[in-house]
Amino acid sequence: MEFEAVIGLEVHAQMLTDSKIFCGCSTKFGNEPNENTCMVCLGLPGALPVLNKKVVEYAMKVAIATDCKVAPLSIFARKNYFYPDLPKGYQISQYELPIAEHGRISIDLDGKKKVIGITRIHMEEDAGKLIHEGVGEDTDCSYVDLNRACVPLIEIVSEPDIRTPKEAALYLKKLRQILVYLEICDGNMEEGSLRCDANVSVRPVGQEKFGTRAELKNMNSFKFIEKALEYEIKRQIHTINNGEEIVQETRLFDTSKGVTISMRSKEEAHDYRYFPDPDLVPLLIDDAWYNEVKATICELPDDKIQRFVTQYKIPEYDAEVLSSTKQLADYYEETVKHTDDTKMASNWIMGDILRELKNDNIEIDACPVSPKMLAEMIKLIKDGTISSKIAKTVFEEMYRSKKMPDAIVREKGLVQVTDSGAIENMIDDVIAANPNQYEQYKAGKDRLFGFFVGQVMKLSKGKANPKLVNELLKKKLT
Amino acid sequence: MKITKEEVEYVAKLARMYLSKEEAKMFTGQLDKILDYINLLNELDVNDVQPTSQSVSKRNVLRKDTADNTFKKEESLKNAPSQDKGFFKVPKVIE
Numbered sequence: 204m205e206f207e208a209v210i211g212l213e214v215h216a217q218m219l220t221d222s223k224i225f226c227g228c229s230t231k232f233g234n235e236p237n238e239n240t241c242m243v244c245l246g247l248p249g250a251l252p253v254l255n256k257k258v259v260e261y262a263m264k265v266a267i268a269t270d271c272k273v274a275p276l277s278i279f280a281r282k283n284y285f286y287p288d289l290p291k292g293y294q295i296s297q298y299e300l301p302i303a304e305h306g307r308i309s310i311d312l313d314g315k316k317k318v319i320g321i322t323r324i325h326m327e328e329d330a331g332k333l334i335h336e337g338v339g340e341d342t343d344c345s346y347v348d349l350n351r352a353c354v355p356l357i358e359i360v361s362e363p364d365i366r367t368p369k370e371a372a373l374y375l376k377k378l379r380q381i382l383v384y385l386e387i388c389d390g391n392m393e394e395g396s397l398r399c400d401a402n403v404s405v406r407p408v409g410q411e412k413f414g415t416r417a418e419l420k421n422m423n424s425f426k427f428i429e430k431a432l433e434y435e436i437k438r439q440i441h442t443i444n445n446g447e448e449i450v451q452e453t454r455l456f457d458t459s460k461g462v463t464i465s466m467r468s469k470e471e472a473h474d475y476r477y478f479p480d481p482d483l484v485p486l487l488i489d490d491a492w493y494n495e496v497k498a499t500i501c502e503l504p505d506d507k508i509q510r511f512v513t514q515y516k517i518p519e520y521d522a523e524v525l526s527s528t529k530q531l532a533d534y535y536e537e538t539v540k541h542t543d544d545t546k547m548a549s550n551w552i553m554g555d556i557l558r559e560l561k562n563d564n565i566e567i568d569a570c571p572v573s574p575k576m577l578a579e580m581i582k583l584i585k586d587g588t589i590s591s592k593i594a595k596t597v598f599e600e601m602y603r604s605k606k607m608p609d610a611i612v613r614e615k616g617l618v619q620v621t622d623s624g625a626i627e628n629m630i631d632d633v634i635a636a637n638p639n640q641y642e643q644y645k646a647g648k649d650r651l652f653g654f655f656v657g658q659v660m661k662l663s664k665g666k667a668n669p670k671l672v673n674e675l676l677k678k679k680l681t
Numbered sequence: 682m683k684i685t686k687e688e689v690e691y692v693a694k695l696a697r698m699y700l701s702k703e704e705a706k707m708f709t710g711q712l713d714k715i716l717d718y719i720n721l722l723n724e725l726d727v728n729d730v731q732p733t734s735q736s737v738s739k740r741n742v743l744r745k746d747t748a749d750n751t752f753k754k755e756e757s758l759k760n761a762p763s764q765d766k767g768f769f770k771v772p773k774v775i776e
Contacts, residue, residue, distance in 0.1 A: 222750075227749040236768050237754055237769070240750075240752060241750045241752035253744045256744065335773065335775055338766055346766075347770070348768055481736075483735075485741075
């Protein structure tokens, strides 16, 4: 029997605010344990939470960017559970009436667009951090740091529209790109500012009814998500083929072994007893506020790609690579302000610049070659001052020394030789030095033409204009 | 009966309350009466009424995103029954 997987993703994104979602504590990472705490996030009796306006606006931005319907009225709820990561005994979240519902994200699947539905987006507080080992001498204890408690999160829940691990990774990458573009989340999965859980089930192809699902946790990189899903899908198919039942449960991905493991201690089903939080008042979003926030949303990746294709006449592939981050797209646009050759600019950025940045493990913001410098260099290629080959040398020097390209060309004497007389002299020298090849060429061995071009270029140390060399050689050799 | 003894025991467990057999029996009786009384509300037609989530009339109580906490770490830890190296110390919990 052939099976297909049904996957839905729940993504938690930490918002880049200065203060927590319900109190004025700093969200700064790396402070001393419990330094960023107050009576609200410690859950001291009588302390009241007050909603951070920026969190609402950030959630609205994500909602608008993913085509969700923003709710004119939404409320907060208490999700009740006892665990020392939240001292109140409940997490403030949204349950009924979340801030947004019914959106979509489209992914590019081998050239075809696929739309993944978004069920809902809601705001909630993060929990604190528990350390079980290595803090104090007491091995019977867990150590609690509540700096992260009450840090703002938004949760984005997808519809079960995802069918393969690859689609899951594409969806997550796209969502991450949108969040980073909106500058509301740093998107760092390793550090936990973007976390992903997956609901996975399998069913025979053609069957409408969903199978029993497992919830996967602990997948903190794109690679692990694909691996965990691949493993889990295989495991479920194997289980069914063995005539066994799938158990609805939470499973953890073991990154070292590459397998998912049942969290047996969670056998007892959670019963969160959600109810409206009486400490928080309803949130109303009117058209004026909605439009005000909407107006602050930057151009999003999909729109940018389309605009680059039409405005700069570059291939869609180029536009996608250049739009991968807002900073890279800005760099490209700044470059083409100073040069007309939009495709050459794209080639240099996608090739040499991205390669150098990757080697040095730095971002485009820290690129030693400014857009202006790159454009100046392209100008030198275009007006024939330097050849493309010499340009590689100029680029390397520019990247190393941050000197302007024309200065480098002058200092190193890299100006392209476009003087026909000088090139003709070089050709004569090459012919004189290679009488055998010359005779063979004369006798009809056309293939040797390339040899002569190479020799002339070599003699000129790469500085001869290749087009002129070709033209003059043809004349000389016939 | 609106509620069973098993349900009372389950709710008690969720609330980390440990009831003796007598207590469970007593609370089942009392809760049953309360639920019976509350059930009177079912006689009302509330089809056109929005569920109430908040009894005060205020809406949109919001604060600016400013980190202005003046609570000191020492104050945060002051009431903790057990602490070490700036952490709250709790009995070991591993799920």
